[in-house]
Amino acid sequence: MLGDSFMLLPVFHDLIRPQWRVVLEELKLSGRLPVSELARRVGASYMAVKQHCEELNKIGYLERSRIPRKVVGRPEIFYSLGVKSDRLFPEAGPAFTLDLLTDLKALFGENMPDKLFFQYFQHRQEAWQVLISNESSLVKKMIRLVALRNKEGCLDRFVDDLTSCPRIEEFHNPLSRIFESYPRVPGMELRMIEGLLGTRVTRREISTGPTGQPRVIFEVTVI
Numbered sequence: 001m002l003g004d005s006f007m008l009l010p011v012f013h014d015l016i017r018p019q020w021r022v023v024l025e026e027l028k029l030s031g032r033l034p035v036s037e038l039a040r041r042v043g044a045s046y047m048a049v050k051q052h053c054e055e056l057n058k059i060g061y062l063e064r065s066r067i068p069r070k071v072v073g074r075p076e077i078f079y080s081l082g083v084k085s086d087r088l089f090p091e092a093g094p095a096f097t098l099d100l101l102t103d104l105k106a107l108f109g110e111n112m113p114d115k116l117f118f119q120y121f122q123h124r125q126e127a128w129q130v131l132i133s134n135e136s137s138l139v140k141k142m143i144r145l146v147a148l149r150n151k152e153g154c155l156d157r158f159v160d161d162l163t164s165c166p167r168i169e170e171f172h173n174p175l176s177r178i179f180e181s182y183p184r185v186p187g188m189e190l191r192m193i194e195g196l197l198g199t200r201v202t203r204r205e206i207s208t209g210p211t212g213q214p215r216v217i218f219e220v221t222v223i
Contacts, residue, residue: 016088019044023052024061024085032065032080053079060084094177101182117178117185121192132196138220139166141197168193170216193218 039049056062066075101113155172205214
């Protein structure tokens, strides 16, 4: 039994069911397992573990397979981690990226990180332009852009409440730590958004407190 191994990202320990956590962590350690062996390893009953596995399979975190038995009998059910479960475990994050950028500056000069970010947003604009350019109106382009950004890890929403110009409100951006260290990067992101929407966009930040990520408003001028 894993006990307090704390293999998942710390944030999930407060949010995920403890029974699900031990199942996920044991499968991370052991790979594909039958329910009977998984139940033995986590110290729970067969039926309880099977139920947890079925629930996790239903929402995409586990994969289910049937393996024929070597002896006569019904195929045995095995479970393994699905691709979706990768997000639950620690990966290289902003600190790793910032360290790499610092090394790049030392090797290739102070402007190298900005050159890389410029290229990143240029490539992102080219990829998304194909998906957005076919939309028939500015509003539809903004809605499509919100959907694309949210798939990349942002938390955006489109707002058109008739009291002001249409806008995109951003509550989370996975690049926020990068923005703090490289203040020219938000401007590059803004120019990408303007290019995708084909209109001028203003960007303003609204403080959410000393420790929270600021809310960002992208407001367009309808022409």
